Amino acid sequence: MAEGTHTAVACPETDAERRIVIVGGGYAGTTCAVTLGRRLKGRDDVEILLVEPDPCQQALSELDLVAVGPPRPQFCELWHPAVFRNLPVRTCYNRVTAIHPDEHTVTVGDGQVVPYWRLVVASGAVPVVPPVPGLRERAITMWSVEDAQELQRQGEAAFKHAARLSSAEERRRTLSFTVVGGGATGVEIVGTMGQLLPKRMLDAGLDPNDLQVNLVEGRPGILYDLHEPQRDKAVRKLEAMGVTVHTGSMVDHVEDDAIVLASGARINSTVLVWCGGAKADPHAAEWGFEMDASHRLVTEIDLKALGHEDAYIIGDVASFRNPKKNNILPMLAQMAIQQGPHVANNLMRELDGRPTESFIPHMRGEFVSVGPSWGVGWMYGVSLTGLPAIVMKRITYVKYWLQVGGIPLAWKRTREMLAMQR
Ligand SMILES: Cc1cc2nc3c(=O)[nH]c(=O)nc-3n(C[C@H](O)[C@H](O)[C@H](O)COP(=O)(O)OP(=O)(O)OC[C@H]3O[C@@H](n4cnc5c(N)ncnc54)[C@H](O)[C@@H]3O)c2cc1C
Structure with missing residues (x-):
């Protein structure tokens, strides 16, 4: 053949x-x-x-x-x-x-x-995108490189628009990013936002204090597959990054610059990512x-x-x-x-x-990144938090590259990954 x-x-x-x-x-x-x-x-x-x-x-x-x-x-x-x-x-x-x-x-x-x-x-x-009014039209799903590119494009557009605004309130509204879905995917995406967006704003000469990042989850808590202490640590880490975690209320509808929860709460949101399931x-x-x-x-x-x-x-x-x-x-x-x-x-x-x-x-373990350099999870029944967890998560990537491309692919992509994390 x-x-x-x-x-x-x-x-x-x-x-x-x-x-x-x-x-x-x-x-x-x-x-x-x-x-x-x-x-x-x-x-x-x-x-x-x-x-x-x-x-x-x-x-x-x-x-x-x-x-x-x-x-x-x-x-x-x-x-x-x-x-x-x-x-x-x-x-x-x-x-x-x-x-x-x-x-x-x-x-x-x-x-x-x-x-x-x-x-x-x-x-x-x-x-899965449920029939919540305004959701399908305004939210980015996170299922491909194209989706990640769209998120980057919308983030750039928000930065450029905010740079032109003189009112601090308008800048804050423009620089509002929301992720809906507090499972592993949503937490990983919002964690990356919480850690990287302030750096990117500083590079662009914008004030990171104008940034708002939200995580919305309809259930009473996030990361239900993990044990409670791990979940609590993840919430504390997100909050330390400046992410506001809203739990216990479903999204009722989505407007151009906000999402409205069933509880009536209104959350500014110019860039919206939907991670609500598959x-x-x-x-x-x-x-x-x-x-x-x-x-x-x-x-x-x-x-x-x-x-x-x-x-x-x-x-x-x-x-x-x-x-x-x-x-x-x-x-x-x-x-x-x-x-x-x-x-x-x-x-x-x-x-x-x-x-x-x-x-x-x-099922050997499960790791969730909360930002590119911190994580929570477990392996063979042992809980891991912080750097050890993120190292284990990255090792799963390396093992996959070894599985499909052997040492040359694993070596090439590991170097690329380390360069990106610097
Ligand atoms: C953002 C995100 C983060 C995730 N993180 C983790 C993680 O940390 N750990 C973990 O274990 N899992 C994670 N997952 C889940 C994991 O990605 C999926 O479980 C995995 O992709 C499933 O592999 P698969 O081969 O079944 O499907 P996929 O990887 O989705 O591949 C399916 C393929 O089928 C092709 N296809 C579809 N229809 C047709 C057709 N009609 N004809 C031909 N081809 C077709 C598609 O183009 C696609 O390439 C994550 C998922 C997402 C979205």
């Missing part, structure tokens, strides 16, 4: 007897393709075809590093042509528009029908697989789609019930990057005529 064959929008023809089609090149799809590519090097009887519209993987868990600066959000893009350069993985930069499990085919783009021997669905999730890729609901109540696709214990022998489901789009805890796995990169290689391993077993193995998830 040709190594690293890349096509724009049409899938390449193949002579291989068996084709494995991977739908989606995020954390789950990329780790699956890389692992399979390494194991299938030199074999001509199997083709690995990754279908993904974007030639760069959006490394979403790294977005906190770049949300408001330094102005290099592209850091969070991992180029597939570089990752697959020396691997027998063919890529097709297009979207799967339909899957026909009974016919063992996918439709790509406008109508190219591609048969498969095995299918791996890894199409991820999308942000749902499985909505297109996956049309692909003929069994879904759970939250529209994630239900898997068997070996990650095959329920009732389908030749299709696997992995990552955020998958509803996998952890038999040890009897819970559905959360939407986390650390689950996706365990599932991708596990399915690659099961595919190798199938190719060798051996039975597949059950997936056993390992």
